[in-house]
Amino acid sequence: MIKKIIWYSVVTISVLGIIAFSTGFYKAIRLTTGTTNGAISSEQNTQSPNDNPIEKPANSLSLITLGDSVAKGTGDETNRGFAGNLKDLMNSKTSKDVMVENLGIDGLRSGNLLEEVQTGKxxxxIKTSDFILLSIGGNDLRTLQNQDEPSKVKDVIEIQNQTISDLKEIxxxxxxxNKNATIIFVGLYNPNVKTGSYVDGELVRSWNF
Incomplete structure (x- = not known):
């Protein structure tokens, strides 16, 4: 099931990447615990969903984003983020009203998201969602940002295994x-591709492939 979701994600995110690059999205995002540099619209900035059952309007599609700052759209100068760009793409393909609920949180790690999900809140x-955009793992990897030597591979493997375990549970x-929602898992984004850092280079590539 994980492989199927990830394979679908590669195709979907490839399409999103074209849209995102055209709006300058990738230029702005950072996988850090920093503060938001660009304001996100109220439609995309909800972090505490109502615990009561949600009634979805007829002729509509529900998209939620879960995970870290990439899911949230932190730093996106266009105020769109992945959620906004995906909504635009969906609107171009359907006459249904696409509703977005952004639950991304800056600095979130896989263990944090697992705890959030397991609380039931x-x-x-989730139950009423048609599409779930999931971005997590970047901040787990960033814990090694000061460990630039390949000899730290043991730490990498431990963190990677834990992150994968958390992701499977999530x-x-x-x-x-929700057995029917389409889950779109976003691969790790590297905002520092030119730094030459081991974490920013080889590790990101190894996690994605």
């Missing part, structure tokens, strides 16, 4: 609540 919004919980 996201169950209501997706498993989502599937228990």
């Amino acid at each position: 996201l169950d209501a919004v 997706i498993s919980h989502i599937r228990e609540i």
